[in-house]
Amino acid sequence: MIVAIASGKGGTGKTTVALSLALAAGRPVRLLDCDVEEPNCHLFLDGEVVAREEVFLPTPAVDAGACTACGLCGEICEFGGIIVLPTGAYVFPTLCHACGACVQLCPAGALREVPRRIGELTEMRAGSITLFTGRLDVGQTLAPPLVRAVRARGEGNGLVIIDAPPGTSCPVVAAVHGADVAVLVTEPTPFGLHDLELAVEAVRRLQVPFGVVINRAGAGDARVADFCAREGISVLLEIPQERRIAEAYARGLPVVTAAPELRPAFCSLLDGLDRLRTPAVARAHMGS
């Protein structure tokens, strides 16, 4: 089962939920830190990095002698990654999305792809958890390819937990797309609700079954719970607003370590996710 932990708003507790689920599972877990602009799961785990690899994107390079400045590459590029001046084609690597269209299209054979490093991927063993972390290099802006690289490397049999980036943009879609089930973590505040509504819209469009976890329950009001009731969304778990939990998090301790009484609740959350996912599987089997 692939579980994606997402949220509209940042700082609602995605990492808290992802780590606690992984620790409470009681079986080997593949934990994927896909928040590649600011990965942090490793801060909460003691373990050993067993593999490290660089992640590259193919980016066009121009053979100035062969370029006829015909303009086709610049026309096909949606992102300004390659432009054509009267003097020839010029590449702006950080704008390139590595689709390869310009290289395919070039009638003069003046373009070839060269690897450009965008980040790195590490694998760490920490007890029953194998953590795969993507880390985007400073100055790079294209997170989705690195998110996909982490998933390609990290996904496998058994339980896979994806710690997604916040928001609803491309990196989130890359992290949640194709998951069996998603958890949207939010907090009971106006911002929490506003961004939850956006996240719900995104996850529905991705057709991933999902439920909600309300973190810092008791800190705000009932607006998130009311919204979920109105929309028929399951609230799978509420994590109470407690200073003890916040202090533990600040010291790098997962919630289930600081508040062991919450462990059964996270086990139930896993069961709840399994049930959420089942109808989708049944639908797929019926071919609808």
Add this chain to the structure above:
Amino acid sequence: MKVVITAQRAAWDAPVDARFGRARTFVLVDTESRELQEIPNSQALDATQGAGVQAAALVCRTGAEAIVTGHCGPKAFAALAAGGVKVFTGAEGTVADAVTSLVAGQLHQADAADVAGHWV
């Protein structure tokens, strides 16, 4: 000399648009014959990113010697420099004002971008 001015409309009395990449429109002006021609910037205006470099490519293709605008970022500046187009920043007022200032040598010819790039 042929120059491109970033403007709100293609008219002598139109205000200069301080933005380069996402300028409302471009006006190609012949400073001697006083001819004026609109070069629509629609592709860059609609671009999700890379407006500056796409606008720069468009300007280079007009054959203009210089661009007159408010501000110019690093990628657009690099593209304009590669195309051999001089960049004059700090233009204000109308298209007519910008041309007058340029001809009088009152505009600053930039040797680098004068504003930071965007992170997408």
